[in-house]
Amino acid sequence: MMIRSAALALVIATTLSACEQVGIPDPVKEAARAQAEGEAIGSACRHAGRALEDCFTLNPRASKADIFTGWRNMNDYMIENKIDIVPPTLGEAAATSPAEAATDTSPRETESFSPRPRPRS
DSSP states (O other): OHHHHHHHHHHHHHHHHTHHHHTOOOHHHHHHHHHHHHHHHHHHHHHTTOOHHHHHHHOTTSOHHHHHHHHHHHHHHHHHHTOOOOOOSHHHHHHSOHHHHHHOOSOOHHHHOOSSOOOOO
């Protein structure tokens, strides 16, 4: 009888320890992941020079407290190490429609970058 109880306890313990492999979410790990993601969003917003309110508006699903924590930590880090902001450039390209981009003839970085070297004359 004692062997059956020990075997049953072993089977139950083994089954319950594999919950993550079955796909049962762990609320503690999900909360930690969401917090880390919010802090990363806040840090990225500060590094890009975005205002905190803009960061809240652009990321409505993230916790405002986590965004603020990440933003503040990055602000302190940037001040301490004298790091300048890195303005986002993707937003400018995404703001123009494909039709405008096709007709745009202004000089940009594409003229200075060429996959092949230019022949020298």
